Amino acid sequence: MPDAKICGITTPEALDAAIEGGARFVGFVTYPKSPRFLTQDKLAALARRAAGRVETVLVTVAADDAHLVAAIEAAQPDWIQLHGGEAPGRVAEVRRFARRGVIKAMGVGRREDLMAASAYEPVADMLLFDAQAPSAAAQPGGNAMAFDWSLLGSWTFGRPWLLAGGLTPVNVREAIRVSGADLVDVSSGVESAPGLKDPLLIAQFLAAVEV
Numbered sequence: 484m485p486d487a488k489i490c491g492i493t494t495p496e497a498l499d500a501a502i503e504g505g506a507r508f509v510g511f512v513t514y515p516k517s518p519r520f521l522t523q524d525k526l527a528a529l530a531r532r533a534a535g536r537v538e539t540v541l542v543t544v545a546a547d548d549a550h551l552v553a554a555i556e557a558a559q560p561d562w563i564q565l566h567g568g569e570a571p572g573r574v575a576e577v578r579r580f581a582r583r584g585v586i587k588a589m590g591v592g593r594r595e596d597l598m599a600a601s602a603y604e605p606v607a608d609m610l611l612f613d614a615q616a617p618s619a620a621a622q623p624g625g626n627a628m629a630f631d632w633s634l635l636g637s638w639t640f641g642r643p644w645l646l647a648g649g650l651t652p653v654n655v656r657e658a659i660r661v662s663g664a665d666l667v668d669v670s671s672g673v674e675s676a677p678g679l680k681d682p683l684l685i686a687q688f689l690a691a692v693e694v
């Protein structure tokens with residue numbers, strides 16, 4: 484059965500719904516331009532509530548060392564997700580100094596984009612395939628945009644990978660079937676407004692994954 488990550492948690496209610504629904508991971512966003520951005524205080528409080536109940540993922544975008552150190556200190560995450568244009572060398576560096584599992588996110592628009600994955604396999608513990616941002620001004624993730632899931636169906640990767648981008652309680656089963664994903668990630672598709680997760684939609688998404 485696939486496992487799920489509920490990303491962009493901003494409230495205790497959403498966190499509890501994710502855990503009670505059986506999510507394997509929850510994501511906390513530290514990118515200041517995101518509607519899901521958490522201040523250090525909120526990040527620390529949610530991370531404390533999650534500790535020992537679910538695997539936590541710190542979502543970062545091209546973050547410098549000072550940002551990472553402060554966010555890791557606040558959240559003590561199990562995983563760090565690098566969701567910007569981090570080169571393989573930077574991914575290796577973060578993994579070394581943070582001493583946590585690293586998830587490297589990549590934007591996928593066409594088959595050729597998946598070739599970039601091989602450069603990250605030696606330095607990341609997991610990969611995450613998301614739709615590409617709709618414009619240079621848009622944030623790099625959490626945009627409710629899907630890509631062609633069938634692109635993934637014919638590939639094998641040297642690391643576990645998550646399918647992300649535009650997933651919802653309605654389409655996630657089909658996305659798993661077409662892509663062959665063992666791990667799925669959702670943010671916008673379980674929200675009632677940008678940045679506000681809906682516990683009922685979280686429960687519906689997790690139930691659909693588990694069917």
Ligand SMILES: O=C(O)c1ccccc1NCC(=O)[C@H](O)[C@H](O)COP(=O)(O)O
Binds near residue numbers: 518519613648
């Ligand atoms: O969620 C955000 O606001 C975000 C901002 C900047 C970088 C990454 C972000 N989210 C990362 C995720 O893992 C999302 O779950 C993933 O992009 C899928 O989002 P959605 O298409 O909204 O389900």
